[in-house]
Amino acid sequence: MSTTEPVPSEADPQERGPAEKKLRPGRTNATKQRLFEASMELIGERGAAGVTVDEIAAAAGVSKGTVYYNFGSKSDLIAQLLRHGVDIMLVRLQDVRGQANDPLESMTNMVGQAMEFMDDYPSFARLWVSENWRTPGEWSAVFAELRAELLAVIGSAVESVAAGYKVDESIARGSLEAAIFGAIFVVGLDRQTYNPERTREQSVAAVMTIMHGYLIK
Amino acid sequence: MSTTEPVPSEADPQERGPAEKKLRPGRTNATKQRLFEASMELIGERGAAGVTVDEIAAAAGVSKGTVYYNFGSKSDLIAQLLRHGVDIMLVRLQDVRGQANDPLESMTNMVGQAMEFMDDYPSFARLWVSENWRTPGEWSAVFAELRAELLAVIGSAVESVAAGYKVDESIARGSLEAAIFGAIFVVGLDRQTYNPERTREQSVAAVMTIMHGYLIK
DNA sequence: CTATTTGAACTGACCGGTCAGTTTAGTTAG
DNA sequence: CTAACTAAACTGACCGGTCAGTTCAAATAG
Structure with missing residues (x-):
């Protein structure tokens, strides 16, 4: 939340799960879509700070890891949602x-x-x-x-x-x-x-x- | 708004209490007032869920316990603030x-x-x-x-x-x-x-x- | 083979609420 | 005048619990 990007020394560009990348049509879009819908609902009801990533993942029928695979962070998810x-x-x-x-x-x-x-x-x-x-x-x-x-x-x-x-x-x-x-x-x-x-x-x-x-x- | 008294530490025995020493409620109101102003500012900026009680207390220049002395809960504080x-x-x-x-x-x-x-x-x-x-x-x-x-x-x-x-x-x-x-x-x-x-x-x-x-x- | 997803463990910080103890102002007794 | 007393007001360390974010080995699928 504090926006202070930690990332002190470890700058690994090719880490894993690039959150933004051309995706094959099919499943990826569907997952993002479901995450959009689930977050829209939850965040609209209780506010961005009042909803946890675990809740969003559960509501979308997806694991928490998938959220971070598709989006870099909770903040990023919300920005893309908007x-x-x-x-x-x-x-x-x-x-x-x-x-x-x-x-x-x-x-x-x-x-x-x-x-x-x-x-x-x-x-x-x-x-x-x-x-x-x-x-x-x-x-x-x-x-x-x-x-x-x-x-x-x-x-x-x-x-x-x-x-x-x-x-x-x-x-x-x-x-x-x-x-x-x-x-x-x-x-x-x-x-x-x-x-x-x-x-x-x-x-x-x-x-x-x-x-x-x-x-x- | 008008006070702006620093009140850095408790080394000032004459500063702790407001001028009016007539009634107990007088003090209560002053503290409540400061808590109202501090919470209004912080919550207005970052949302109710995004502000901590510690922050509110600090901004009002009182301890966290005082918040709970004057209000039953964070939720109660916000309700009264509204x-x-x-x-x-x-x-x-x-x-x-x-x-x-x-x-x-x-x-x-x-x-x-x-x-x-x-x-x-x-x-x-x-x-x-x-x-x-x-x-x-x-x-x-x-x-x-x-x-x-x-x-x-x-x-x-x-x-x-x-x-x-x-x-x-x-x-x-x-x-x-x-x-x-x-x-x-x-x-x-x-x-x-x-x-x-x-x-x-x-x-x-x-x-x-x-x-x-x-x-x- | 490669992209995607899973599920769980882990951490490090943070947070709401509590409580035993301290300060302060006002009151009373000597 | 002042020492003792009282209760309101206040303090801040502490506790149980939560959360965002990370990591990874294994499973799934195209």
């Missing part, structure tokens, strides 16, 4: 991009897709909000990069709206994107945790209120 | 309530006050988003209660707006409140962590976009 989740989300958001002609409708679709993603990977959002915003934490760099990628997608959607409608230019674009981002996550998480009876449409509509307020009527 | 932070926030939000005549302006003040709170207690929001939304976690009950209290304040402000303006009734009130809540926290946290150059006014304006979208004009 990347993995964001990749899935990005693909989904890209899919609905330009599906509609109206930028506002396109935006609604995107928010809906984000909500659906949170339904399918409920633990990812928990992981995200749990570990993000940690002052110089272990994955600051990873989060900064992933955050930028997600905000870029939202940003381009907002850009399209701004190009097609008259909007309130006095609103800072960056803050607006953050607000949308935050509203999506918190509305989605709140629905899962406290108000499962609320529909996805309700949630999307509440988030889209931001965009309607951005427009000049 | 309550403490919410109480501060609630007092602040109540203060601006009804300060303005226009409900919308009043709402703007409230959001501004929330942002100011996040400036003053930057670690509290981190603690909140880190530990909230944990499926049956240790403080589920505490969070449920505190969340309700905070949402009630936001809700009454929204209610006032709805009473004074024509609003979009098709938007679910609960989801709207969650969106506002989420936008406040995430915009505030994002500003602190990634974009400190953004002003509080920008942030407030971005959040208030939600309310403008709620209005029918």
Whole structure:
């Protein structure tokens, strides 16, 4: 945890079990996949520091050694897990991009897709909000990069709206994107945790209120 | 914050106790207060599970035993810490309530006050988003209660707006409140962590976009 | 043969919680 | 005024247990 890489003298590059290496399709991917799913679930529920590697291995139906064979460390596993989740989300958001002609409708679709993603990977959002915003934490760099990628997608959607409608230019674009981002996550998480009876449409509509307020009527 | 007394060792017989020597509870409160501040800072940065009781004690300038003298357990400390932070926030939000005549302006003040709170207690929001939304976690009950209290304040402000303006009734009130809540926290946290150059006014304006979208004009 | 996985042992550090003892402030008795 | 007393407040060494990370010989599979 302390990030102080021990490795005092022993620098053996060709030690064993290279954690990052081209892999033959078949089993390796499956193992990593199962480790991703198991960690996503556990870490999303109890936080990164609250889950042990042994638990993750057990949940994935794999031995502890396998975890360290596929990933260099617990920290590395989590970093790759974050990347993995964001990749899935990005693909989904890209899919609905330009599906509609109206930028506002396109935006609604995107928010809906984000909500659906949170339904399918409920633990990812928990992981995200749990570990993000940690002052110089272990994955600051990873989060900064992933955050930028997600905000870029939202940003381009907002850009399209701004190009097609008259909007309130006095609103800072960056803050607006953050607000949308935050509203999506918190509305989605709140629905899962406290108000499962609320529909996805309700949630999307509440988030889209931001965009309607951005427009000049 | 104001003390900053070094208190390096116990060679100072006149320093051990705070000025007020009227009642026993006076001392208790001072120690508890320091423990609150120390834990808020540390836990906000590294998460509840990532901070040790020894660290908290050291940061507060007391011994580990004192932590257990004042609180029953680490878990209890955190529960009380959450309550403490919410109480501060609630007092602040109540203060601006009804300060303005226009409900919308009043709402703007409230959001501004929330942002100011996040400036003053930057670690509290981190603690909140880190530990909230944990499926049956240790403080589920505490969070449920505190969340309700905070949402009630936001809700009454929204209610006032709805009473004074024509609003979009098709938007679910609960989801709207969650969106506002989420936008406040995430915009505030994002500003602190990634974009400190953004002003509080920008942030407030971005959040208030939600309310403008709620209005029918 | 080679890549991958297993399972278990091992370590070295760490952690939450405890407790017997110490300090301090306030009170009482002489 | 002060010595004795009391109880709250505080201390820090200590304990039982846990965890991340390492290593490796043997098994499995392509």
